[in-house]
Amino acid sequence: MKKYTELSKNELEELYIPLKEKYENYCKSGLKLDISRGKPNADQLDVSQAILSTPMSREDCFSASGVDLRNYGILDGIPEMKKLFSELYGIKEEYILVGGNSSLQLMYDSIARAMIFGVRGSERPWCFEPERKWICVTPGYDRHFRITETFGFKLISVPMTEDGPDMDAVEELVKDPTVKGIWCVPKYSNPTGNTYSDETVRRLASMKCAAPDFRIMWDNAYAVHDLGENGDELLDIFAEAEKCGNVDRVFYFSSTSKITFPGGGVALMAVSPDNKKQIMPHLGAQTIGYDKINQLRHVNYFKNADAVHAHMMQLAKLIGKKFEICLDALSELDGLGIAKWTKPNGGYFISLDVEVGSAKSVFELMKGAGVTLTDVGATFPYGIDPDDKNLRLAPTYPTDDELRLATEILVTVLKYVAVKTLLEKA
Amino acid sequence: MKKYTELSKNELEELYIPLKEKYENYCKSGLKLDISRGKPNADQLDVSQAILSTPMSREDCFSASGVDLRNYGILDGIPEMKKLFSELYGIKEEYILVGGNSSLQLMYDSIARAMIFGVRGSERPWCFEPERKWICVTPGYDRHFRITETFGFKLISVPMTEDGPDMDAVEELVKDPTVKGIWCVPKYSNPTGNTYSDETVRRLASMKCAAPDFRIMWDNAYAVHDLGENGDELLDIFAEAEKCGNVDRVFYFSSTSKITFPGGGVALMAVSPDNKKQIMPHLGAQTIGYDKINQLRHVNYFKNADAVHAHMMQLAKLIGKKFEICLDALSELDGLGIAKWTKPNGGYFISLDVEVGSAKSVFELMKGAGVTLTDVGATFPYGIDPDDKNLRLAPTYPTDDELRLATEILVTVLKYVAVKTLLEKA
Numbered sequence: 001m002k003k004y005t006e007l008s009k010n011e012l013e014e015l016y017i018p019l020k021e022k023y024e025n026y027c028k029s030g031l032k033l034d035i036s037r038g039k040p041n042a043d044q045l046d047v048s049q050a051i052l053s054t055p056m057s058r059e060d061c062f063s064a065s066g067v068d069l070r071n072y073g074i075l076d077g078i079p080e081m082k083k084l085f086s087e088l089y090g091i092k093e094e095y096i097l098v099g100g101n102s103s104l105q106l107m108y109d110s111i112a113r114a115m116i117f118g119v120r121g122s123e124r125p126w127c128f129e130p131e132r133k134w135i136c137v138t139p140g141y142d143r144h145f146r147i148t149e150t151f152g153f154k155l156i157s158v159p160m161t162e163d164g165p166d167m168d169a170v171e172e173l174v175k176d177p178t179v180k181g182i183w184c185v186p187k188y189s190n191p192t193g194n195t196y197s198d199e200t201v202r203r204l205a206s207m208k209c210a211a212p213d214f215r216i217m218w219d220n221a222y223a224v225h226d227l228g229e230n231g232d233e234l235l236d237i238f239a240e241a242e243k244c245g246n247v248d249r250v251f252y253f254s255s256t257s258k259i260t261f262p263g264g265g266v267a268l269m270a271v272s273p274d275n276k277k278q279i280m281p282h283l284g285a286q287t288i289g290y291d292k293i294n295q296l297r298h299v300n301y302f303k304n305a306d307a308v309h310a311h312m313m314q315l316a317k318l319i320g321k322k323f324e325i326c327l328d329a330l331s332e333l334d335g336l337g338i339a340k341w342t343k344p345n346g347g348y349f350i351s352l353d354v355e356v357g358s359a360k361s362v363f364e365l366m367k368g369a370g371v372t373l374t375d376v377g378a379t380f381p382y383g384i385d386p387d388d389k390n391l392r393l394a395p396t397y398p399t400d401d402e403l404r405l406a407t408e409i410l411v412t413v414l415k416y417v418a419v420k421t422l423l424e425k426a
Numbered sequence: 427m428k429k430y431t432e433l434s435k436n437e438l439e440e441l442y443i444p445l446k447e448k449y450e451n452y453c454k455s456g457l458k459l460d461i462s463r464g465k466p467n468a469d470q471l472d473v474s475q476a477i478l479s480t481p482m483s484r485e486d487c488f489s490a491s492g493v494d495l496r497n498y499g500i501l502d503g504i505p506e507m508k509k510l511f512s513e514l515y516g517i518k519e520e521y522i523l524v525g526g527n528s529s530l531q532l533m534y535d536s537i538a539r540a541m542i543f544g545v546r547g548s549e550r551p552w553c554f555e556p557e558r559k560w561i562c563v564t565p566g567y568d569r570h571f572r573i574t575e576t577f578g579f580k581l582i583s584v585p586m587t588e589d590g591p592d593m594d595a596v597e598e599l600v601k602d603p604t605v606k607g608i609w610c611v612p613k614y615s616n617p618t619g620n621t622y623s624d625e626t627v628r629r630l631a632s633m634k635c636a637a638p639d640f641r642i643m644w645d646n647a648y649a650v651h652d653l654g655e656n657g658d659e660l661l662d663i664f665a666e667a668e669k670c671g672n673v674d675r676v677f678y679f680s681s682t683s684k685i686t687f688p689g690g691g692v693a694l695m696a697v698s699p700d701n702k703k704q705i706m707p708h709l710g711a712q713t714i715g716y717d718k719i720n721q722l723r724h725v726n727y728f729k730n731a732d733a734v735h736a737h738m739m740q741l742a743k744l745i746g747k748k749f750e751i752c753l754d755a756l757s758e759l760d761g762l763g764i765a766k767w768t769k770p771n772g773g774y775f776i777s778l779d780v781e782v783g784s785a786k787s788v789f790e791l792m793k794g795a796g797v798t799l800t801d802v803g804a805t806f807p808y809g810i811d812p813d814d815k816n817l818r819l820a821p822t823y824p825t826d827d828e829l830r831l832a833t834e835i836l837v838t839v840l841k842y843v844a845v846k847t848l849l850e851k852a
Contacts, residue, residue, distance in 0.1 A: 112712075
């Protein structure tokens with residue numbers, strides 16, 4: 001297969017006419033497909049239905065130690081849930097704080113608390129810092145960026161590589177004391193699907209930060225979300241940070257949102273005992289406790305980490321199929337030199353880079369054909385992709401057939417845009 | 427019955443010996459009873475068990491409009507839950523925001539947001555106000571006071587009357603622009619059990635506040651918690667505030683914590699459409715949404731407000747019995763002039779005033795006899811009752827037999843302390 005850039009004007013024109021025709025036919029067919037957000041498909045949710053369809057008797061509602069979990073009490077999570085999370089994520093139980101239905105909320109609340117009260121090591125509450133900056137690894141997760149934008153941080157982009165954030169850039173930035181933290185999705189990063197290398201984790205854990213209250217927001221959302229038996233391995237950041245005396249630097253988050261039910265699962269925050277000591281009194285002012293019954297419902301269903309892994313392998317079959325459909329379609333572009341995309345071993349996304357300056361055109365043409373992609377720029381601070389080249393594909397939500405059609409259209413649009421652009425330049 | 431103050435020294439001494447003996451016998455009996463917190467008893471929770479023991483099938487998880495509620499989405503609550511809350515509380519659906527498992531968290535988050543961003547009408551975020559004060563109706567709810575204390579407000583006490591807060595005092599205080607708000611439990615107030623009169627509600631809604639961003643935190647926690655058929659009536663504060671153009675002043679809260687499960691129910695916030703417009707973008711940064719499955723679980727069980735009221739009558743039978751036990755025991759003090767207590771038509775508490783300067787002694791003696799009361803001062807800002815006279819009784823948590831014994835001991839201790847004090851003065 002010849003690269004498009006190596007084609008003559010005549011060859012390009014020959015390609016152009018049928019592509020245009022094909023595209024226009026899609027437009028006429030009145031489709032409505034959505035591959036914009038990382039939502040599970042209903043088939044996936046059905047795998048967890050037993051969590052909801054299993055009746056909870058009175059007896060089921062008591063903890064092993066005899067506590068009636070239908071009543072008030074227990075601020076940082078029921079011991080059974082802590083144990084399960086500890087097994088699953090390899091985090092010490094005393095680090096764990098079990099939250100409500102949303103890890104995003106735990107992240108937002110952590111920064112809101114820092115704004116009003118500061119964190120361990122803060123010289124003052126962050127709202128009184130005349131200037132504050134935050135590192136955003138790009139492409140990245142829009143909802144992370146939005147939190148720090150909301151709280152008035154200047155968002156600084158650092159490029160994502162196959163090994164995680166460009167650590168030279170990060171180490172340079174943290175010499176600035178107004179840089180207060182970094183957002184990380186260390187495993188199957190949203191949207192590239194790459195996992196941070198051991199060296200990246202070590203450098204994040206050990207780097208010298210000018211801000212005494214620098215925080216790594218470690219959103220390990222896809223910790224157990226492998227697509228096959230041989231998933232990526234992520235180094236234990238707590239162990240690395242402990243070695244360097246930097247354990248307070250890490251705010252660790254995850255949830256069962258994409259294990260069981262998005263918005264109906266159980267979230268997790270994990271921090272050093274000293275951080276926990278600082279956080280708990282504030283948490284105790286905020287709430288009497290999170291929903292323990294839902295914690296119990298999850299524990300009663302899974303019982304142990306092995307069961308969660310087995311459950312995830314069931315989901316992997318469904319999700320893996322969708323990644324396959326997507327990657328199969330994209331493979332038609334192999335060798336054309338018009339796009340690059342990631343082939344993750346897990347997570348929820350494929351990151352697709354097109355020619356600089358053409359992502360928005362692709363988005364608009366897809367829209368014209370009835371397919372919604374994630375907004376261009378959503379994976380960048382302030383919603384602006386400076387190169388206008390990154391697209392995030394979220395294959396999980398549509399049915400297999402819908403996805404097949406959507407990616408077939410995508411491939412056509414990508415070729416069409418590439419040929420058109422080259423012709424305009426020719 | 428003669429008042430204790432009218433007794434001669436001899437008469438007092440005659441009372442003293444057997445009271446002391448009786449008290450010391452209690453101390454020896456190794457009891458461990460707790461009437462300190464407003465927690466439901468397990469019998470009460472059993473009434474709601476069917477909410478948990480009813481299996482939720484796949485079909486049960488779809489909304490009337492066909493939305494899969496097991497998935498992400500719907501930030502301000504499912505329409506079905508809004509409708510139920512609207513019926514139950516008499517609030518327009520468009521005012522309602524359905525929260526997670528905790529109304530306290532909605533209150534804390536509301537003030538946290540005000541600290542960082544301000545509210546409608548704020549000249550600046552509250553954290554930048556050089557001075558900020560908050561009105562606390564006393565005796566009142568410790569967790570309310572703790573929130574505003576945490577956020578650095580100076581807490582100003584205003585006495586609770588049978589008709590609600592002393593409105594002359596409130597109207598005077600709100601002339602100060604640094605006074606930013608007031609905590610209210612308007613129906614079956616914690617701990618007095620009194621309900622705000624129509625005039626009080628009208629004055630709160632219409633009063634002139636120097637702060638353009640003054641807020642009434644209206645925690646209607648016991649809105650449907652009558653002990654009998656003829657419960658107290660509370661005026662609609664939204665309607666009153668609307669009449670005076672002050673509707674933005676009201677932040678309304680409630681939850682099903684004491685309808686179904688404490689910490690496992692569904693919380694509610696209600697605000698004017700303009701306030702909602704200001705809040706929603708922040709909420710959208712904080713979370714993708716609250717737990718819709720638990721909302722659905724509650725809606726599927728109750729279906730409508732009438733069913734909730736019928737359910738509350740079942741609880742009222744259990745709780746009413748406990749109030750009766752408590753009030754029966756206290757009636758032994760009628761006419762002795764040593765204590766005053768409230769006789770609420772609903773809610774969770776009885777407020778007991780003893781002689782100035784003796785509440786702590788009562789608390790300590792009760793502790794000696796193995797009965798835990800709510801900490802003296804808990805019902806006041808900073809945990810200090812300036813008169814050392816108020817005790818909060820929480821009858822719901824112990825069994826009937828435990829409560830009978832605890833209040834029998836209480837009556838003995840109250841007499842004992844009163845006689846002892848009078849003898850020391852004599």
